[in-house]
Amino acid sequence: MHPFAYTRVSDTREALDASRRGGRYIAGGTTLVDLMRETVERPETLVDISSLPLRGVDATEGGGLRIGALVRMAEAAAHPKVRALYPVISQALELSASAQLRNMATIGGNIMQRTRCTYFRDVTAACNKRDPGSGCAALHGFNRTHAILGTSDHCVATHPSDVAVAFAALEARVHLVGPHGERHLPFRDFLLLPGSTPQREQAVQPDELITAVEIPAHPRPLKSGYLKVRDRQSYEFALTSAAVALHVRGGVIREAKVAAGGVGTVPWVLPAVERHLIGERPSAALWEAAAEKAADGSRPLEHNGFKVELLKRTVERQLRIVGGTK
Numbered sequence: 001m002h003p004f005a006y007t008r009v010s011d012t013r014e015a016l017d018a019s020r021r022g023g024r025y026i027a028g029g030t031t032l033v034d035l036m037r038e039t040v041e042r043p044e045t046l047v048d049i050s051s052l053p054l055r056g057v058d059a060t061e062g063g064g065l066r067i068g069a070l071v072r073m074a075e076a077a078a079h080p081k082v083r084a085l086y087p088v089i090s091q092a093l094e095l096s097a098s099a100q101l102r103n104m105a106t107i108g109g110n111i112m113q114r115t116r117c118t119y120f121r122d123v124t125a126a127c128n129k130r131d132p133g134s135g136c137a138a139l140h141g142f143n144r145t146h147a148i149l150g151t152s153d154h155c156v157a158t159h160p161s162d163v164a165v166a167f168a169a170l171e172a173r174v175h176l177v178g179p180h181g182e183r184h185l186p187f188r189d190f191l192l193l194p195g196s197t198p199q200r201e202q203a204v205q206p207d208e209l210i211t212a213v214e215i216p217a218h219p220r221p222l223k224s225g226y227l228k229v230r231d232r233q234s235y236e237f238a239l240t241s242a243a244v245a246l247h248v249r250g251g252v253i254r255e256a257k258v259a260a261g262g263v264g265t266v267p268w269v270l271p272a273v274e275r276h277l278i279g280e281r282p283s284a285a286l287w288e289a290a291a292e293k294a295a296d297g298s299r300p301l302e303h304n305g306f307k308v309e310l311l312k313r314t315v316e317r318q319l320r321i322v323g324g325t326k
């Protein structure tokens with residue numbers, strides 16, 4: 001491991017100052033420490049922010065929820081308000097990683113985590129995300145788990161987070177603080193497509209700090225849930241996943257939020273599926289027809305063509321589960 005300095009900060013101003021001097025934030029450390037051991041990441045200074053007052057899950061004035069950046073994944077998943085209002089978030093968190101990791105990892109760290117592309121973590125392989133301009137070993141390598149949506153000639157890695165898929169579906173906002181004050185970003189703009197700069201993954205400036213993720217209010221009742229398809233039933237990343245939230249009133253779907261994971265370079269929102277659902281009455285035929293649009297625009301690689309059909313079936317099944325028809 002590359003030698004590094006360690007400092008602990010107790011307020012936001014101190015954290016921002018340390019970051020401006022080149023420090024790298026650490027909280028749960030469940031991704032960053034691994035990457036440091038593998039020398040993929042070599043920060044000179046770690047700034048431990050785990051004592052900052054960025055905890056708590058609170059109702060917002062408009063009827064949504066604000067989840068502090070330092071809330072642990074397990075804590076957010078078990079929180080009664082999250083479970084009651086947005087089961088899709090609880091389920092996505094509970095299907096992530098292992099119990100030990102969920103007890104350590106934070107919400108802010110989760111959405112900042114880096115890809116699980118094996119070539120990214122192998123410092124002997126060409127990887128534009130780790131070493132810009134070096135190439136992409138996955139493009140013509142073993143790319144079974146890689147993305148079919150949002151890819152570029154520079155990078156085809158999937159975004160690994162499950163809860164990020166739920167956040168994208170629910171149109172969450174990321175709250176940030178920096179030297180010029182506070183701002184918030186729509187979650188759908190927070191994670192960046194790789195384009196020609198895959199090394200840049202989030203729309204966060206180096207001197208900013210994530211303070212919270214806010215989920216806006218949605219019309220009630222809102223039924224929601226998360227389905228994850230993977231090679232084994234625990235401690236595994238998604239091959240495909242679907243976050244679905246539906247508001248049905250008078251037997252008609254009034255609002256539909258649908259996003260997919262495991263298939264895109266960022267959590268993939270499915271507006272064509274949503275449009276197909278809104279204004280319709282739930283039925284098995286509707287789920288099937290809507291899910292048929294889930295893979296629109298996909299570009300499979302040599303080894304991951306199976307994801308096209310798997311994605312459609314994952315979305316259809318989750319629409320059926322949440323929508324409540326056989």
Ligand code: SF4
Binds near residue numbers: 120198
């Ligand atoms: Fe690197 Fe992206 Fe290519 Fe993986 S897919 S090797 S992360 S550039």
